[in-house]
Amino acid sequence: MAPIEVHYVLLSFIVLICYAASMYGGYSAVAICEMVFAIIxxxxxxxxxxxxxxxxxxxxxxxxxxxxxxxLYLITSLICVIGGSGDGARIAGGVFGLLAGILFAYDSYTIFLNIKSSRQHSSAPTGA
Structure with missing residues (x-):
């Protein structure tokens, strides 16, 4: 599970660089927060x-x-891709953010499957 976190850090760093280079740097807060959480x-x-x-x-x-x-990545990336005409760095950040959002969604699916399988293996005793 943990080596995948490195991919989140790198992808969030790429998104952070793209958003920081754009005219609207406020979108970089999502990338910073997710990168910090992935590092933790x-x-x-x-x-x-x-x-x-x-x-x-x-x-x-x-x-x-x-x-x-x-x-958060899907919402902010769609906003950046749709409204980023004339700002190539913002569009690039939006595209990388969409990739990050898909990767995070896949990770949540695999974590959910892991939780589901761990619940099935640890059933409570019936006391009979």
Missing amino acids: FFIVFMMELDKQFLVVNWLWSDLIRAVIGAA
Whole structure:
């Protein structure tokens, strides 16, 4: 699960560069937030801190991060692609943002499947 986080960091960095080079730099906040969250989850999973800090359900937290990232990237990227006429950096950031949104959506689907399969394997005892 963790090596995929590196792809999110790199793709968010590319989107950040494109948005920062455009005339409207305000869209870079989404890329910065998602890059920071991807770095945090990368560190947590690579150092296996998810097994030490059991207070947080890391799988559900990762799902929430991926769903929010997909929604934010898709919304801001569509806005940038549709309204970015004459600003090539903004359109490029929007296209890379759409790719990031699709990648985040795929990640949320795989995390959901992981949660679903882990629930089926750990059924509660019936007491009989």
